[in-house]
Amino acid sequence: MTRIVKSPDIRTNELIDCAQRLFFEHGYENTTVNDVIREAGLSKGAFYHYFASKEALLEALAARMARQSLDEMRPLLEDPSLDGVGRLNALFANSRRMKVDMAPQLKNTYNALFKPENTVLYHRIDEALTEVTLPFMTEILRRGQEEGSLDAPDPEAMALMLLNLRLGVAKVMYRALQQAEAGDVESAAAMLDSWMQSYGLAVERVLKLPEGSIQVTEPGFARAFLAA
Amino acid sequence: MTRIVKSPDIRTNELIDCAQRLFFEHGYENTTVNDVIREAGLSKGAFYHYFASKEALLEALAARMARQSLDEMRPLLEDPSLDGVGRLNALFANSRRMKVDMAPQLKNTYNALFKPENTVLYHRIDEALTEVTLPFMTEILRRGQEEGSLDAPDPEAMALMLLNLRLGVAKVMYRALQQAEAGDVESAAAMLDSWMQSYGLAVERVLKLPEGSIQVTEPGFARAFLAA
DNA sequence: TAGTAATAGACCGACCGTCGGTCTATTATC
DNA sequence: GATAATAGACCGACGGTCGGTCTATTACTA
Numbered sequence: 001m002t003r004i005v006k007s008p009d010i011r012t013n014e015l016i017d018c019a020q021r022l023f024f025e026h027g028y029e030n031t032t033v034n035d036v037i038r039e040a041g042l043s044k045g046a047f048y049h050y051f052a053s054k055e056a057l058l059e060a061l062a063a064r065m066a067r068q069s070l071d072e073m074r075p076l077l078e079d080p081s082l083d084g085v086g087r088l089n090a091l092f093a094n095s096r097r098m099k100v101d102m103a104p105q106l107k108n109t110y111n112a113l114f115k116p117e118n119t120v121l122y123h124r125i126d127e128a129l130t131e132v133t134l135p136f137m138t139e140i141l142r143r144g145q146e147e148g149s150l151d152a153p154d155p156e157a158m159a160l161m162l163l164n165l166r167l168g169v170a171k172v173m174y175r176a177l178q179q180a181e182a183g184d185v186e187s188a189a190a191m192l193d194s195w196m197q198s199y200g201l202a203v204e205r206v207l208k209l210p211e212g213s214i215q216v217t218e219p220g221f222a223r224a225f226l227a228a
Numbered sequence: 229m230t231r232i233v234k235s236p237d238i239r240t241n242e243l244i245d246c247a248q249r250l251f252f253e254h255g256y257e258n259t260t261v262n263d264v265i266r267e268a269g270l271s272k273g274a275f276y277h278y279f280a281s282k283e284a285l286l287e288a289l290a291a292r293m294a295r296q297s298l299d300e301m302r303p304l305l306e307d308p309s310l311d312g313v314g315r316l317n318a319l320f321a322n323s324r325r326m327k328v329d330m331a332p333q334l335k336n337t338y339n340a341l342f343k344p345e346n347t348v349l350y351h352r353i354d355e356a357l358t359e360v361t362l363p364f365m366t367e368i369l370r371r372g373q374e375e376g377s378l379d380a381p382d383p384e385a386m387a388l389m390l391l392n393l394r395l396g397v398a399k400v401m402y403r404a405l406q407q408a409e410a411g412d413v414e415s416a417a418a419m420l421d422s423w424m425q426s427y428g429l430a431v432e433r434v435l436k437l438p439e440g441s442i443q444v445t446e447p448g449f450a451r452a453f454l455a456a
Numbered sequence: 457t458a459g460t461a462a463t464a465g466a467c468c469g470a471c472c473g474t475c476g477g478t479c480t481a482t483t484a485t486c
Numbered sequence: 487g488a489t490a491a492t493a494g495a496c497c498g499a500c501g502g503t504c505g506g507t508c509t510a511t512t513a514c515t516a
Contacts, residue, residue: 049466053502157422158426161426201381202434205434261475271494272493273479277490281476
């Protein structure tokens with residue numbers, strides 16, 4: 001047997017890469033540790049040298065995704081030309097752009113995370129993501145409240161409310177995706193558009209913003225994403 | 229071996245009872261089918277006679293809980309003396325009363341459902357509960373919109389927004405519960421009170437209701453629940 | 457400083473215990 | 487006699503363990 005020794009963190013990253021591919025494609029429960037090591041070209045022993053358990057691998061994956069997500073958002077807070085509403089809109093515009101640009105991967109992600117049998121995967125990632133997103137959103141609201149661009153007494157609580165709304169919309173996107181993949185793209189797009197509209201309205205209302213100031217969606221977005 | 233034959237649905241209900249006890253106490257994944265049948269005094273063969281799988285048992289449990297929850301809410305819709313806001317307040321008052329009256333069981337439920345290792349249990353029950361709660365809430369909003377007591381264009385979408393908010397608050401209640409059980413009842417109560425306040429505010433805002441028209445909490449509620 | 461001994465830790469894969477689920481045989485019920 | 491209900495031995499798959507090997511680096515010696 002050829003034996004290739006690499007630095008530990010290269011190994012861990014490789015294992016997390018494999019985990020991401022396999023967990024997302026087949027689900028966490030349906031992926032065995034043997035699958036992972038076969039894909040990574042390692043042995044059981046090596047795996048348990050780097051990770052204490054299969055769960056630990058999942059946690060590492062979740063943590064890495066959270067880190068990446070934070071790195072993408074962070075620049076927004078540094079931009080001085082934006083006020084609270086501007087930041088929120090930039091956030092939504094970002095996520096919109098990414099959804100269209102990386103539609104295939106994103107679709108795959110949604111399909112993986114919200115598949116009913118993938119609850120464990122979903123939970124761990126949601127947890128990790130919330131952990132970084134909540135402080136971020138809180139900071140946006142706190143500053144917006146300070147400068148008076150939006151109305152969020154108790155910014156952290158309000159931030160959580162916004163994240164809860166977003167999570168619900170993500171679930172709806174999954175449903176639309178399913179419907180679109182079943183062939184019914186047009187009506188799925190119409191449905192998704194209407195939900196996004198309501199989502200935007202809810203966000204505006206929660207922050208007491210005038211109608212039309214928040215743009216979570218734009219004409220044709222749902223179709224662009226679903227048909228991509 | 230004594231052999232006690234009962235009517236089938238008595239058996240299924242007994243099995244669901246055991247499942248409820250065991251899943252809630254030890255979690256779904258940590259409860260084995262053998263645990264369930266030992267508790268129920270049945271054999272493997274009997275179990276697989278009534279349920280196709282362990283998952284099927286979980287689904288039956290979730291369905292039963294959803295049915296019970298709907299039965300509790302339904303009277304509300306029949307009461308003609310209430311308008312949209314009145315129904316919402318009645319709903320919140322109901323759940324408040326129940327939380328205090330049945331604090332021990334409710335606490336147990338929260339602890340079980342939101343425990344990190346119980347994601348599967350949580351998801352299935354959330355799914356089943358949403359399935360009955362969403363149409364119910366939609367109907368409340370639809371009527372409220374019709375009679376002008378609240379502002380919910382696209383009642384179903386807005387209903388979902390409200391349920392998403394509620395779910396987030398449930399998670400916060402779990403956190404408060406943990407903190408209270410760790411001994412810090414007072415500060416847990418203070419925290420929970422403040423989150424409930426924000427929750428109420430968010431609900432009001434989403435439905436464009438004047439501040440103070442929705443009462444999701446009341447003075448001393450958090451302490452009453454947590455200290456019970 | 458070259459050569460060697462010692463140590464750390466990366467890595468291997470056979471093996472184990474547990475668990476969900478199956479199968480066949482037996483017993484109750486109508 | 488047919489069918490529903492029950493028993494429990496058994497199976498295969500899976501997560502995880504364990505004894506041990508191999509390599510690269512460090513410490514020691516002459």
